[in-house]
Amino acid sequence: MSTLEISETASGREASFVRREMRAAEPAPSSEVGAVAWMRQNLFTGPVNTLLTIALVLLAAWVLPPLFRFLVTDAVWTGANREACIYTAERTAVGACWAFVRDRVAFFTYGFYPLAERWRVDVFFVLLIIGVAWLLNLRAPRRDLGAIYGFVILPIVSFILLSGSKTLGLPVVPTNLWGGMMVSIVVASVGIVVSLPLGIVLALGRRSSMPAAKLFSVIFIEFVRGVPLITVLFMASVMLPLFVPDYMQPDKLLRALVGIALFASAYMAEVVRAGLQALPKGQYEGAMSLGLGWFQMMRLIILPQALKITIPNIVNTYIGLFKDTTLVVIVGIFDFLKAIEAARIDPTWAAPTVSTTGYIYAAVFYFICCYAMSAYARAVEARLAVADKR
Amino acid sequence: MTVTSDAPSEKPRVAPWNDPRVRSFAFQALLVLLIGFLVYEAVDNAADNLRRQRIATGLGFWDAIAGFPISQSLIPYSEASSSYGQAFWVGLLNTLLVASIGIVLATLLGFGVGIARLSKNILIAGIARWYVEIIRNLPLLLQLLFWYNAVLKALPGVRESAVLPLGSFLNNRGLFMPKPVTGAGFDLVLAAFLAGVAGSIGFRIWAKRRQERTGRTAPVGLVTLGLLIVPAAIVFLASGSPLTFDVPTAGRFNITGGMVLQPEFLALLFGLVIYTAAFIAEVVRAGILAVSRGQTEAAFALGLRPNLTTNLVVVPQAMRVIIPPLTSQYLNLTKNSSLAVFVGYPDLANVFTGTVLNQTGQAIEVVGITMLVYLTISLGTSLIMNWYNARKALVER
Structure with missing residues (x-):
């Protein structure tokens, strides 16, 4: 029947009641689209939300202008000593003393590292950036070589580069001259490089069927996780020298590195263990049924999968480790924060806003590093979620 | 009588070095030997080093007179007559004080921020989000130093004290508050x-x-x-209002009466609360998001009103997800309170691994005792939490 109607219409008899073209859509009501609707949905949902929004806007109007004035308009950008940042008759408002940061930035970066040798630190930074970029970029070529570079070559080259070697003609720089951002990065890098393999070993030990291996792993992990880092550092600093013979007393930086690395590997072990537990049993059984031995099973089947799903948590542990490196100052390491502290109380720059400026500079450095790491972790997480969906 | 061939199948014959049990045994024996050797070497070296450096061993120092002042003490302590043992208890109580107050405040702030992150109001959600991002990505030590050196120590002196409501004063010597005095009854x-x-x-x-x-x-x-x-x-009212307040009064050079919260304590408390609250906020947010929307919808379909839905359906399920990580945040706060060393608050780590260690030089005993205390707190809390978790865990049929 309907075919008939259609054919009739198509055959030429104009049916005046049939609409040929669609009517243009009405615009949506103005309360549902555009800026107004967005504000209604996100800022003024109900009376309570409206009041909160107004209160927050007033708060912002109260807080933000002074903050801007402090950081930018009233800030002091140039100067060679405290004269630039103190109150005077004509300068009644002093903001952040950026001149202080500009003056001491080399000190913050290299500590007391000899001036003539600072290029070595710069080379170390470049080598480190190459390693990080190679390892973190999941699409980079030959990431197996990258791993060897990052976990084997880089540490050795960096050690020779930073501490010097007579045979290569690099003057020796004792570690008590290392300082600032450089030593923070060295401590964090060593912690990162050591804690992952050690953490994997401990995690495998904890899940092992061998009672002795399991017992030692559990005791170590639970002990270290149960005490604050400060006490671990104290232990490394005052007890470690007692435990080794007199003729091989570890150097101060090495003690701190041992403390940090052991502490981080206990946390890493728990993260890796969570990854191992998340793998279904079938993966183990499948590997065993193929006749793989334990080492082959772990290397080829289990660890690649377990580590992949736990990358975000590993990175989060690294963030914690990076923040924790600030505590090495307790055992006398002159790290970045200590450099800020030392410069802040230096009489050359004794001015009212210098402390706050120094802390803001430190905060920006730590925030950029940690935020970059957590953004990377989130990106990997999102990638893995996509892979899971298939 | 026929003999069936159902005798237990013979064990596969493998060379002993391929037998998993032999291998496992050998490996473990090796491990035990290695660790035993390391421990023996450490003890031997320690005894040797201690003898050579003439450091006393044992807990003999516990009852000796400490002879150093402690700026804040919950129990009677005097520089002249108190022992190292008493100093230990003072430090431990100070740690527990800052940790318990910190836990309460961090929980309140953390739940507030965590809920705010899920607000429909994007201003509130945005502020909560950036609070969490900024605080979590900065080292706690930096935050503590900022609160102590750049905020609390930079406050005006006694003469220009900021006058707060309820008769309190704030200056660079701390927060002076009315002190409750209890009477009879x-x-x-x-x-x-x-x-x-x-x-x-x-x-x-x-x-x-x-x-x-x-x-x-x-x-x-x-x-x-x-x-x-x-x-x-x-x-x-019947017993005649047996509570009065000793209000601090500002003199020219000093503030008398009342009680004072020292800047060291305040800086540590601020730092710990603000830092831990950011982590708790994430825990809370994850917990609430873990309750699927279907649960809320089903509760509405049953005719429950929104607040009943929250109380009876969402919160109990969210708490199951929230509580285990929340406990580890509490433990983190307690362990992080050892950063008191950096702002000079006399907690356990500061008093014991700081001053007592410097005075006695008995590193092994002092660091060992301190670690043991933290370990007891951590493991004790873990045990209680495991018990609680087992009780609250989802019963699957």
Whole structure:
């Protein structure tokens, strides 16, 4: 029947009641689209939300202008000593003393590292950036070589580069001259490089069927996780020298590195263990049924999968480790924060806003590093979620 | 009588070095030997080093006179006559004080921020999000130093104290607050209050049982409030208001009376609370998001009103996800309170691994005791939490 109607219409008899073209859509009501609707949905949902929004806007109007004035308009950008940042008759408002940061930035970066040798630190930074970029970029070529570079070559080259070697003609720089951002990065890098393999070993030990291996792993992990880092550092600093013979007393930086690395590997072990537990049993059984031995099973089947799903948590542990490196100052390491502290109380720059400026500079450095790491972790997480969906 | 061939199948014959049991045994024996050797070497070297450096061993120092002042003490302590043992208890109590106050405040702030992150109001959600991002990505030590050196120590001196409400003063020597002074009969008020607490807990249990049996709800909130306030208030008035406040008064050079929260304590508390709250906020947010939307929708379909849905459906399920990581945040806060060393608050790590270690030089004993205390707190909390978790875990059928 309907075919008939259609054919009739198509055959030429104009049916005046049939609409040929669609009517243009009405615009949506103005309360549902555009800026107004967005504000209604996100800022003024109900009376309570409206009041909160107004209160927050007033708060912002109260807080933000002074903050801007402090950081930018009233800030002091140039100067060679405290004269630039103190109150005077004509300068009644002093903001952040950026001149202080500009003056001491080399000190913050290299500590007391000899001036003539600072290029070595710069080379170390470049080598480190190459390693990080190679390892973190999941699409980079030959990431197996990258791993060897990052976990084997880089540490050795960096050690020779930073501490010097007579045979290569690099003057020796004792570690008590290392300082600032450089030593923070060295401590964090060593912690990162050591804690992952050690953490994997401990995690495998904890899940092992061998009672002795399991017992030692559990005791170590639970002990270290149960005490604050400060006490671990104290232990490394005052007890470690007692435990080794007199003729091989570890150097101060090495003690701190041992403390940090052991502490981080206990946390890493728990993260890796969570990854191992998340793998279904079938993966183990499948590997065993193929006749793989334990080492082959772990290397080829289990660890690649377990580590992949736990990358975000590993990175989060690294963030914690990076923040924790600030505590090495307790055992006398002159790290970045200590450099800020030392410069802040230096009489050359004794001015009212210098402390706050120094802390803001430190905060920006730590925030950029940690935020970059957590953004990377989130990106990997999102990638893995996509892979899971298939 | 025929012999069946069902005898247990023969063990596969492998060379001993391929037998998993032999291998496992050999490996473990090796491990034990290695660790035993390391421990032996460490002990041997330690004994040797201690003898050569003439450091005393043992806990003999425990009862010796400490002879150093401690700026804040909850128990009587005097520089001249108190022992190292008493200094230890002072430090431990100070640690527990800052940790317990910090836990309460961090929980309140953390739940607030965590809920705010899920707000429909994007301003609130945005502020909460950036609070979490900024605080979590900065080292706690940096935050503590900022609060102590750049904020609290930079406050005006005694003469220009900021006057706060309720007769408090804030200056670079700390926060001066009215000190509650209890008179005779205050014990009775306290007893009445405790009775009210017990009564309200009993009422809650009764109301829950009745609701499970009959479905009728009781006004639990109102009754609890009443039981907590009314008996205590009646006794308080009847015994002649046995609570007065010693209000601090500002003199020219000093503030007398009242009690003072030292800047060291305040900086540590601020730092710990603000830092831990950011982590708790994430825990809370994850917990709430873990309750699927279907649960809320089903509750609405059953005709529950929004607040009942929250109380009976969302919160119990969210708490199951929230509580384990929340506990580890509490433990982190307690362990992080050892950063008191950097701002000079006399906590356990500061008093013991700081001053006592410097004075006695007995590194092994002092660091060992300190670690043991933290370990006891951590493992004790973990045990309680495992028990709680086992009770609250989802019963799967």
